[in-house]
Amino acid sequence: MRRTGASVGMLYLPAPDDETVDPPAAAAPSHEQAGGLPGGAPAASGAATLPAPRPAHDRVLRLTVLGGVSREFAVPWYRVAPDDPVPLADAVAQRRLVWVGGQEEMARRYPRPGLILPYRFALAATPVSDPETDWGGLVLLWPGDHPPRLTTAQRDGIAAGCARLAGVCRRAAGNGRPLRPGPQPRLVRPHRRTPGPIEATAAVEFIERLPGGSVALDLNGVITYATEEAAGLLGAEVEDLLGTLPWEALSWMDDPAVEDRYRAAAISRQTTSLTAIRPPGVRLCFELHPGPTGISVRITPAPAEDAAVPSGDPEHSAHSPLPSRATALYQLMHLAATLTEAAGVQDVVDQAADQLVPALGAQALALLTAEENRLRVIAYRGAPYRADVRDESAPLTSGIPAAKVLLTGTPLFFTTRAELALAHPRAAVLKGQGEAWAYLPLIASGRPVGSLVLTYDRSRPFHPGERAILTALAGLTAQALDRARLYDSKQELAHRLQAGLLPHSLPRVPGLEIAARYLPAGRGVGIGGDFYDVIRLTGTTTAATIGDVQGHNVEAAALMGQVRTAVHASAGAPPGEVLARTNRLLTDLDPGLFTSCLYAHIDLAHHRALLATAGHPPPLVRHPDGRTEPLDLPPGLLLGIDPAARYAAGGLTLPPGTLLALYTDGLVEQRGLGLDEATADLAEQLSRGEAGDLDALADALVGHARAAAPRHDDMALLLIRVTGSPERPGGEPGRPV
Template sequence: MSAHSAGRGSRAEGLDPVRLVLLASAAEGLSNTEALELALQQATAGLRGLGGLMHRCDTGGGPLRLVTVSGLAPRTAERWAAIPVDEDVPPARAMRRAGYVWLDADSLEIGAAGIASVPLPGPDGPVGALSVFTGAPGEPEPARRSLLHSVAEWAAGHLDGVPALSPTGAQNRRDGVARTLDAMSDVFVAVDGDWRITFLNKAAERVLGVGRTAIGSVLWDVSASHVAGLEAQCRRASAERTPVDFDLRWPADQRFYQTRLVPLGSGGLTISFADVTELRLRGAGRTAEEQAAAGRTARMGQLTVALTEAVSSKDVVRAVAEHVLPPFGADGLVVEILEGGRVRVLDSVGYTEDFLRLIDGVPLAANTAVTDPLRTRTPSFIESTAEFIKRYPNLEGLTTRSTKHAWAFLPLIASGHAIGCCVVSFARPRSFSEGERTLLTAVSGLVAQALERARLYDAEHTRAQRLQRDLLPRTLPDLPAVVAAARYLPSGRGESVGGDWYDVIRLSSDRVAMVIGDVMGHGISEAATMGRLRTAVRTLADLELEPDELLGHLSEIVGDLGEDYYATCSYAVYDPVTRVCSLALAGHLPPVIVQADGTVHSPELTVNPPLGAAEPPFEVHELQLPEESLLVFCTDGLVESADRAVDQGLAELQHFLKQAMARTSYFSVNSRADASRRLDALCDDIVLALLPHRERTNDDAALLIAHTRSTPVGDVASYSLSVDPRAAGQARQYVRAQLATWGLEELEMTTELLVSELVGNVVRHAKGPVRLRLLRSQSLICEVYDGSLTTPRIRRAGHTDEGGRGLCLVAALSRRWGTRFLGEGKCIWTEQDLPAGTLSVRT
């Protein structure tokens, strides 16, 4: 069993004014009991249901009692005659929650797909419930739920004096319904699950050419029922358990009948024929204006649905442009909003940017065609340019800059205050009929409610996107071994931002960490979690942890957030000296590797479960890269969609990269700046190729491309040292010789002091083997390796202490220093700035 309930939201979002007008018109002269029956029929038809119930709540907290029923077998209706308010069924739950409830078919025993229930609103809370047994699979759409609310509100005003149905009363009511059906002019036939006729009225006897003795006969044995398509449609309605409407022409009298088939909960079917011959003949002779009016009315129903589904302000404007401009023959639309005492242009159709700048930001106090309706809250219709100039002579200049010659200025009023104005304009002068003015005024109310809701979404979405942008790196670092470019792409639609992120982190000895990840889910909470994980990765990376250790700690952090938090992550460390990329994956896609010869491939790597679900150890993969390569990392939002599987998307990415390599060289570049520009362009091309319609996507995406380069052999010098007091002297001798070779004699004294302290500490406190390595890059890097896992620490030495100042001296003489641990020991490293005027070998 699954159940869903939600608040009703804004009533105006889904009103079906046409259906309500028809309901009110049809109810004229009827008693309240008959009006409720009519309302229940409208609700059942609107949801394409199989039947319905309406309950009222007894005063003094008694049970819900049935007041009218439609389309249900007597035995079924009797089970719903009295319901305790605290019972766990949809009508009672709708009463208690004062909101919509839907229950699917798993808990039902009447052959329906589900039950949709809404409360009957009263001045002091719900006074009853309206329920419809749905026939189509799945929950009703928002527009049909909104219609259910509207009918319930109308029905609540007709409850006075309507008694609850007793079993006898229900039978009398059913007998009355039978007499009513018998007397009506429409054909009505009911059959059971075996297609045997259980009821037919007098009109059916006449059309089918049978008498009451046909009751009990199989419908298809009646010769008059052999109308082309009728049996097929009946069997379809019975099989799909959903109402079916269609037109047919009766062969005996050549008259047109509108046919409706409604499956019954007991397994049968009702068949009704309404003679629409005269209506068809009148419709064939309708004038073009009548047809246009009918088309506009139909479009308004479509507009209601579109506005209900609109999420952002742009969606609202798009819906108005699509569903309002064509039926009225308009070609221009401007939606303006009131902000800070000025009228600002929100969006438009059919206007130039130059013209929009002229009307943007007009003070509300000004005398203009837009501000007047806002102040008076009354629509204004101007039918020609001459009329416009007569009303607003000070705006004559605007008419020469615009191609429009008639306008409807519709104030947008929501929650009792003016929020803006909707301007519908026409290329030619025209008059507005009373019906058109009424319809456009009604449209403005729907648009205002949708726009107010959409602006709240826009504000929240903007704040969420700003938060996410602030949590992502503003720029990627300029590193000797890696040039990188990245893109973050928020989803084109959806309720909020996501949790995709990327980063490039500078490590010691020109090593680089590259990370990309995706927090599962969407929303501000996920974006904040992304920021926490990115901060955690940077902190753990500063500790020089191996990829598997880092992901292990990160998984613990995600697990501590709660059981509903999961994230995927790829963490890679590239060493330009060895050209080895160490990589660990937690539920994430492996990178795509592009080589200078045009080879493009994605290695088959073991992928551990996502963070929050995985248990250490994580598997580490070591990829031996060529001297130059491109590493392409991405999240699944770039390669996966509703109509494209991940594997297909990755194949498309690799194919595009092969084509891009054939067109442009990303390796033979003149400078790092040139390499950066080419990678930026490649990011844009990939996004355009894989996500050509960003506005239709439901997931955010991240893309990170890293151009890796190896350290030249001539920029690395390594020496083995003895594990005795002679080691420091050997190290100083090596340093002097190597710096002279590199032309860095200016750093000789400082570097000798640094290596003397580091090597001396190893000899006194650690163990061998001992090795010294010098790297020439954008800085001078000195590394001392030993076989101990002891962590060196700076300590405060007293005035009389003879030692303890070595690491203080190291920190003072170097720009950066630190320790990283290896499988067989550790490395203490320092970095020094190159002398002014010295050109880095890797710029």
């Protein structure tokens, strides 16, 4: 932290981990190994990742080293998957620095972290890599008053720090001891000079002489120092305050507004204030001054006219172990945001399992569902889960706790192991595992869909407030699981429909090599209107077509099937006539959707092709010498608009070795990049690709498109390479033009 040159700083080092559980015995880097923080970058927080067998952009990242903030704040970011909608995932996948200049930009570009942390701060995420290896990523936070852009010096400092971290990772891996994340991120604290006895006494006397009360909170919010005047204003004894959280020691402070202001100060590194009411009506003003080691709080009586935040629940116990309502809301909000973006059942299972265990302080978790009237464990995290697993094939009427809560919809809580064993002797509990148990029904739309089981490593009273929190979290999980099941069903239906509408196989054409790829959009029903086809006409002529129907739904797919059938029926006619006939059919149907289409008539006997387009992206031509360029064709109107539209054709010669690439716009469209630039990028990839293996080239082009940016449209690709001239009927070889 000292090397950043910042007055406030917070370093994150998330490390990759392609396992679903924490890896064994692998050590996180020490502060000395990590080299502090990147030199010259006045950052407030950061994170780095470490080596594993696969590249960092293709695996889960785990938080490894943390500085400037408590672990509690970092719980939602312990694990970053490659496709998570967060800056770090984009930075590592795209191998570039991602800068987010403020709260509004964060909410716009990354809604999930913007919702979870609605505070003022700036953020930079960047990969940690060297020319040979992607080691992971780094996240840095700056205070809320940071300018909207990074300076050149800051960028250079970040780059130098990442290079240093990459060197640490490389040397460790070369020594046979690669750095890996531990079960918990390692906390790095700034170096501070320790005052002597006289100086410490003078500091305490100085603070005591200041008007008002003074309280010091560490990075976790725990009270580490309080003056006598502060204790008097709070209505407590100093001894009762030290070592506690304010909203736990003082029941009237257990209010979401209080903890929210604390979070705002800790994250934004800006002074915040709030007014709270101490019963029986004493108004107190709190000023929170954050720093890299904690928060200094000044307490003064508030004028009567100051607006006061609502007080906490007066019945809340000052020593209750259950989470505060603000902490519960924080967990609920994060889980809700995450599950909203989860698509299939596996996404829901992974997100819920990975987040609930650290958020709730549980030892282990299991998710169970009912299939064919029997229990099935679909996920577990933490300590090896065995309770009820031995009975996972038992009927739901067996009476074991997980089955009982699923059938009745009523949660069960067991504060001790003995209590569980007395109530349910059949519940298998391994020695040394689980001292308290919570069995929660997963209820969606008024019906149970499964069970959530939590185990804790010590006895737990499960106060009413905590039971409500756990039930709410289980309800969020159940609703997401129910939606995900529907999503998976629709996906399966969509894939079957798509498979029925696209060619099952491509014809073998002497003189041509052909490869095709189709990928549905990343979100939604997973079905769209992109299509392609190759039609063998005669011994020396072949037709190829590709198109894109507007929309990503069943209607688009149905129209796609009609367009493909119409083109197939007209194939063999001149290209302009094929498109004109198809266009008239679509305008007669009046589907309300427009279609782009490209049709090519390939004559291998004369080594020539004629092509016509209806608003479709131009094909790319890779010449035998490797030079690649878009083919300039006469423009044509989209199909389905004007029944009288005419389509002109353009031609080109096809010497052996010529490669045609027909594609839909989903393969090239990138947010923030013009179509011409994106097409030029595809042409460059096609030119540089190894043309010897057409299937490998197709995979490479699709892989590059997926890695360049998230895809929200279907993509189709059809590669056709001329290898020679087929024999004419009768055995006479074709004569090139």
